[in-house]
Amino acid sequence: MNVLLWHVHGSYTTALVQGSHRYFVPVLPDRSPDGLGRARTWQWPDSVVELPPQDLPGLDVDLIVIQRPREIELVREWTGREPGRDVPAVFLEHNAPQGTINDMRHPVAGTGLPVVHVTHFNDLFWDCGGSKTYVVEHGVVDPGYRYDGELERCAIVINEPVRRYRVTGTDLISRFSAAVAVDLFGMQTTALGGYDNLSQDELHVEMARRRVYVHPIRWTSLGLSLIEAMMLGMPVVALATTEVADAVPRDAGAVSTNVDDLVAAARELVRDAERAHQAGRAARAYALERFGLQRFLDDWNRILEDVSC
Secondary structure (H helix, E strand, C coil), X not given: CEEEECCCCHHHHHHHCCCCCEEEEEECXXXXXXXXXXXXXXXXXXXXXXXXXXXXXXXXXCEEEECCCHHHHHHXXXXXXXXXCCECEEEEECCCCCCCXXXXXXXXXXXXXXXXXXXXXXXXXXXXXXXXXXXXXCCECCCCCCCCCCEEEEEEECCCCCCCCCCCCHHHHHHHHCCXXXXXXXXXXXXXXXXXXXXXXXXXXXXXXXXXXXXXXXXXXXXXXXXXXXXHCCCEEEECCCCHHHHCCHHHEEEECCXXXXXXXXXXXXXXHHHHHHHHHHHHHHHHHHCEHHHHHHHHHHHHHHHHC
């Protein structure tokens, strides 16, 4: 099948384009958010083809994956077709809803566009009206067991930790760093003394050198960096919020809403390398079973067949 989608989330798209289909991604000369084109810090197969907007009208497309409300208008403008009517389309929702529970109505609720959620938590909390919904839990390209844990430090991965301060639990980092050494990785972390703009492979190498992975994020669907840390074989210490409470087994480290307990768990794992390795192996085994790439691609294939028929 031919699938049209925008490059919005690099890690997620990296997993999605491992499928057996052909994927078209719009590209603009300045590679701005509406036309990022192919990834430059992730490895994508040759089946991903970037096309400028002028090449999209008349393109043979079996499914359009929309990830932002703005893309509905871009489909109309750049292809001349109405998504969901002239061409099969789904809305892939990456985010947990914001606001009070009664106001969590999805932007495409009632439009007829099916919504694909990345967690059961999101499916529960978003009000999609009468729209059909699917849940495809994350799938991750296995980076391999890389855990070394040679550095008695904790790794934290947060994108935009200043702008998303409380959402990402950036304010909690100081509570961890008072007890254990912490290294912050991600985009736009320089203001906090972190490590910016590493390639995915470089990031995985650096994460795996740290003794523990800490996930302080309060409100997100389910951080792919958390799953990647588990697949690397790292023990994890995570807030039991949104989907995490169901996605991380207890023997993989520690999961709680009590920050003091999490700080204590991180400190103990940093001090006890044998226990850290044991928890990391449990984390990897669980992540491979639940978030393996083939299960993810099989789930998407079922949606492709259901929506495009």
